[in-house]
Amino acid sequence: MALPLLLLLLLLELGLYASCFVCGIVTAATITIVQGNFGGRCMLYGLVNYNVTAGLIGIESPSSPSLCYFVSAISVTVAVVCFSVTLYWLYTFYIDGEMRRDHMWMNMMIVVSGVFLFFLLITGCVVKIGRDSLCNSVIQKVPNITSCEEAQTRKWVSPIRGGRFYNSLYKAETAVWVNLFLWLIIGGLVIIQRRQGSGSNVIVGGPAGGLFGDAGVRAEETEPFLNQPPRPQSLTRRTMALPLLLLELGLYASSFFCGMVTAASITIVQGNFGGRCMLYGLVNYNVKAGLIGIESPSSPSLCYFVTTISVMVVVVCFPVTLYWLYTLCMCGEITRGRMRMNLMIAVSGVFLFFLLITGCVVKIGRDSLCNSVIQSVPNITSCEEAQTRKWVSPIRGGRFYIGLHDAGTAVWVNFFLWLIILLLVIVQRLEDSGSKVIRGGHRRRRGRRRLPRNAETEPFFNQPARPQ
Incomplete structure (x- = not known):
């Protein structure tokens, strides 16, 4: 069949x-x-x-x-x-x-x-x-x-x-x-x-039992290299670790979408203003024509920095999410060593640092632009009202505040998501360290009768015992 x-x-x-x-x-x-x-x-x-x-x-x-x-x-x-x-x-x-x-x-x-x-x-x-x-x-x-x-x-x-x-x-x-x-x-x-x-x-x-129609090949010889069966683990440890890993997987997927929202929102707003970055920008108002114009934009590298950090988060989260989904579907569970956890702790720390800077840049830059709009344009009390006014062609300012607000919200949500990811990885790292110490304690003792091997005391290299 x-x-x-x-x-x-x-x-x-x-x-x-x-x-x-x-x-x-x-x-x-x-x-x-x-x-x-x-x-x-x-x-x-x-x-x-x-x-x-x-x-x-x-x-x-x-x-x-x-x-x-x-x-x-x-x-x-x-x-x-x-x-x-x-x-x-x-x-x-x-x-x-x-x-x-x-x-x-x-x-x-x-x-x-x-x-x-x-x-x-x-x-x-x-x-x-x-x-x-x-x-x-x-x-x-x-x-x-x-x-x-x-x-x-x-x-x-x-x-x-x-x-x-x-x-x-x-x-x-x-x-x-x-x-x-x-x-x-x-x-x-x-x-x-x-x-x-x-x-x-x-x-x-x-x-x-045969790979390409060869009946003489044993099943052990055709075992896939990338899909080795996982090592036996204690039931308590697997029960506690798997929900944490699944929660971490959901956080990676959410961080991917937040990065996409930030990069897309900043790029769209920059395109609507003719490729000029309006974070920390200044505007003016033509009283006779009743049009809002740009007095001095900020450096385009400021928007490129925000977009680059968001794209970097997306590029990291997408393959990690894809890898965990593939491992979960192929092996039925998610396992990883200390080296990967240490690497994710370092990556989380770097992303938290840059996302904090990015969030402050977007928040303060948006507030600076809104202050200039409120001071320059008469008869408005908020930045949202300026979206309904006419702008000098070819500027399209119909949704500039909403776009910047969405970008800022996505950055801060992304920051807190990576903070939770960091805490989850640290918890799993400490839990793994505790089990390693317990497992390794039996092998360091000398002069005592060797304990029988089981799932917790199995050596890393499962070598067969010498003939006696």
């Missing part, structure tokens, strides 16, 4: 790889076509203007071309990997008559799935937010339209061809999200096959 099931899972996975290839090609092609229709300029997060006399829509300020290149590069990478894997499986199926793979291949595909899920999530957010930002600019600047689709029927300044820009960007976004969920299913399928292979030591073909 296991053989047909694994074969069906592999065939389903093959179909998913082919679908991911098509989605990657669609995303890269549509983004490139839109960029070509706008004269090679990337319009994600772009701004437009409207010539009332000629009745034409033009480009006020495009975004950096590297943004579209990033989306295309991720999509092309996914397409190349999926095409290669699909071709390999088809070749293996028609040449050998079956599809089989070892544990190392499945471990590699699990890692690839995790990496692609991470970058596809970022790509989907970039396309979604960038398209919405462009559509908001179109609706605000072009009169007598209520949706971005209506702008496709208007005339654009030559040589721009904006006839299908919204449909193309919508297709690109849909293809990215479909690609994300397909890779999520692929990761689940590979984990299921990895579990099946761990139990029988045979993936496809051959009798049980």
